Ligand SMILES: NC(=O)c1ccc[n+]([C@@H]2O[C@H](COP(=O)([O-])OP(=O)(O)OC[C@H]3O[C@@H](n4cnc5c(N)ncnc54)[C@H](O)[C@@H]3O)[C@@H](O)[C@H]2O)c1
């Protein structure tokens with residue numbers, strides 16, 4: 001038996017933040033990315049709360065790739081005030097912090113289960129609609145995708161006014177995260193018709209609007225579309241899960257601190273090649289692995305469908321490279337890190353082991369061996 005559900009109520013479109021005027025609580029705690037506060041972006045949220053007579057506390061001790069100690073600090077703060085509602089405002093790091101904080105606060109104080117409203121300020125992770133939170137342990141250079149239904153936010157508010165300030169490089173990183181979520185969910189061994197429909201729409205929006213959104217912060221239409229695509233892809237992978245791109249990207253984040261979406265972009269073309277088994281020297285075959293048909297669908301949606309399976313999958317791989325190039329993203333790991341080639345090679349075995357034990361890898365369409373993962377890490381240097 002399969003099941004599909006969307007656990008989060010989604011408010012979107014013009015003036016979506018108006019939802020905050022009617023949340024029905026008189027006090028809340030806002031867990032916000034520090035940039036959101038220093039830039040004044042948070043006022044879009046607090047003005048609505050002020051207008052509705054809701055008092056609020058602020059927790060801003062949040063950093064990218066949230067580490068365990070920041071989650072512990074958040075738990076202490078939330079339990080101090082026993083707020084009935086938490087509002088997470090920021091990118092995936094702020095939302096993941098809030099999700100983990102709520103979960104652990106509820107474990108320390110059984111029965112304490114504040115409502116969680118997620119307001120993304122990047123268009124990337126889809127964390128506002130997923131039951132995943134990625135927490136890092138810097139002492140061990142590890143990133144852990146935690147997953148449980150009680151981490152899913154009850155509400156998400158998608159308002160593009162909050163993503164206007166995202167600089168081009170972060171738009172590129174987070175946008176490639178969306179594309180990767182959609183494609184990995186689409187070819188996942190756990191995919192289904194519901195997740196597939198959402199993934200296809202997310203791919204279509206990325207094809208139409210990612211570069212436009214990257215090119216112009218003030219293109220509100222493109223930014224709104226990408227904000228919705230991030231959420232659609234989030235719902236898709238929450239149901240279908242992800243694959244080896246994410247399993248491997250988490251290691252690049254933990255060991256080399258490469259921003260998550262950038263790590264995905266560096267890996268995605270190699271993983272399409274690996275999963276499909278289609279290389280530059282491939283010849284037409286009588287049969288292909290099932291993921292090839294899926295990759296061909298993705299290529300068709302992106303308008304790069306070609307003569308046959310081989311040329312179409314190659315065109316999709318080229319298209320992913322093209323997206324990265326257009327948005328001035330690094331083409332190789334060597335351009336994305338300060339570590340030397342020798343230092344990188346010394347990490348490859350450990351990263352391959354981490355990728356194989358990462359929960360995202362379990363639904364990859366091809367079961368990888370350690371030697372194969374090592375080769376892929378080496379090839380993307
Ligand atoms: N929970 C999930 O389902 C899920 C899925 C994928 C990734 N993740 C995790 O999410 C994290 C990445 O999240 P992210 O890509 O959204 O980045 P992020 O939250 O780490 O933010 C990246 C940078 O963007 C800045 N920023 C955020 N909003 C901004 C705005 N409106 N204007 C200007 N700058 C802004 C932040 O201050 C930060 O410096 C990683 O830890 C990743 O592993 C979680």
Ligand SMILES: [Fe+2]
Pocket residue numbers: 125177181246260264
């Ligand atoms: Fe991701």
